[in-house]
Amino acid sequence: MQELIDNIVKKNSELTKKGKVADYIPALSKVNPDYLGVAVKDSKGNLYYSGDYNKKFTLQSISKTISLMLALMDNGEEKVFEKVGMEPTGDAFNSIIKLETMVPSKPLNPMINAGAIAIASLIKGKNSEEKFGRLLSLFRKISRNDKLDINEEVYLSEKRTGDRNRAMAYFMKDVGIIEEDVEEVLDVYFKQCSIEVDCVDIANIGLFLANRGIIPDTGEQITSEHIARTVKTFMVTCGMYNASGEFAIKVGVPAKSGVGGGIMAVVPHKMGIGVFGPALDEKGNSVGGYGILRDLSKEFNLSIF
Structure with a gap:
């Protein structure tokens, strides 16, 4: 082997x-x-x-699997799939086009960026720190590595340059997919992507x-x-x-x-x-x-x- x-x-x-x-x-x-x-x-x-x-x-984007798992554990299927669809897309992972052109205006699935941002908004917690803390704890437990943490440089780089993700998030806020504060949601998303x-x-x-x-x-x-x-x-x-x-x-x-x-x-x-x-x-x-x-x-x- x-x-x-x-x-x-x-x-x-x-x-x-x-x-x-x-x-x-x-x-x-x-x-x-x-x-x-x-x-x-x-x-x-x-x-x-x-x-x-x-x-x-x-x-x-590997983080999207476990954030989806936590959102389903927190909310149940019915609520999660009210906000995010279950269908594959032929578009790029960071495409914005179908958010506006499809009815209802919700991300096609949780594995594209728009869907993963919507999923991040469903993780329970009183603020972005608590939400991400719960997600990081879950990653540490299932990876068998209690030292997992974010790469601060990558996190700040993503936060600084993530304008397309920001645009998708604000659009989803406008149409009611995201109900939380957009910047708090994005903070969870950028941090989960930056786990090393x-x-x-x-x-x-x-x-x-x-x-x-x-x-x-x-x-x-x-x-x-x-x-x-x-x-x-x-x-x-x-x-x-x-x-x-x-x-x-x-x-x-x-x-x-x-x-x-x-x-x-x-x-x-x-x-x-x-x-x-x-x-x-x-x-x-x-x-x-x-x-x-x-x-x-x-x-x-x-x-x-």
């Missing part, structure tokens, strides 16, 4: 030359585009890793979802099996932005990418996988990370389809 993973990382390292780092968030533009790593944690507790698996990166992790952290979160919302080490049920399944279903239909259909065919497991270069993949009942490669394709997905997951799926017949 270890030798196979080493070979897969080596093979896909060439792909990093075909992508580029996210430069629209200034702090992300500084990352070495040649980084590539993977960690695999299976249901028996075995951990395999290779390459730049221990390099730190920010969650970005490595591949092992992502693999642990993936294994938690693969294990139906139960932390494997302790047996603690954090969320219901139904909510865990809902999150994984969104990962299949929407998790790789507007490449989700292609990814489902070529890899075939629930996954969520982020423009920080991470991808979290979930093999139900079997394993969680975290990959990191900051060189992105034109749709915002890690080029090398996609290649690693494609090869792992092929070698171990991981597809759920």
Whole structure:
């Protein structure tokens, strides 16, 4: 297993030359585009890793999976899906066009930026600090890493340059999707995207979802099996932005990418996988990370389809 993973990382390292780092968030533009790593944690507790698996990166859109989980735990399905839809989109993750042109004017799903901002508004707490504190505590628990925290530089960079997200949030406030103070909601969103992790952290979160919302080490049920399944279903239909259909065919497991270069993949009942490669394709997905997951799926017949 270890030798196979080493070979897969080596093979896909060439792909990093075909992508580029996210430069629209200034702090992300500084990352070495040649980084590539993977960690695999299976249901028996075995951990395999290779390459730049221990390099730190920010969650970005991977955070949308767990914020959705917390919002569902706080509010129930009916309220959450009054505010956010369940359908995939063919548009880019930061597109604003359908917010105004669709009736009713609500985000299509929780995995695009507009949907994730609406989800952040539903997390319970008396202010943005308490809301984010609850979310961070949840991430620490399910990643098995109580030292997780935000990268302050990335957070401030996102907050300073996030005008498109701000525009979407104020539009949603205008049409009643967001009921909270917009800047408080955005603060939660920018902070959740800026949580710093490595591949092992992502693999642990993936294994938690693969294990139906139960932390494997302790047996603690954090969320219901139904909510865990809902999150994984969104990962299949929407998790790789507007490449989700292609990814489902070529890899075939629930996954969520982020423009920080991470991808979290979930093999139900079997394993969680975290990959990191900051060189992105034109749709915002890690080029090398996609290649690693494609090869792992092929070698171990991981597809759920």
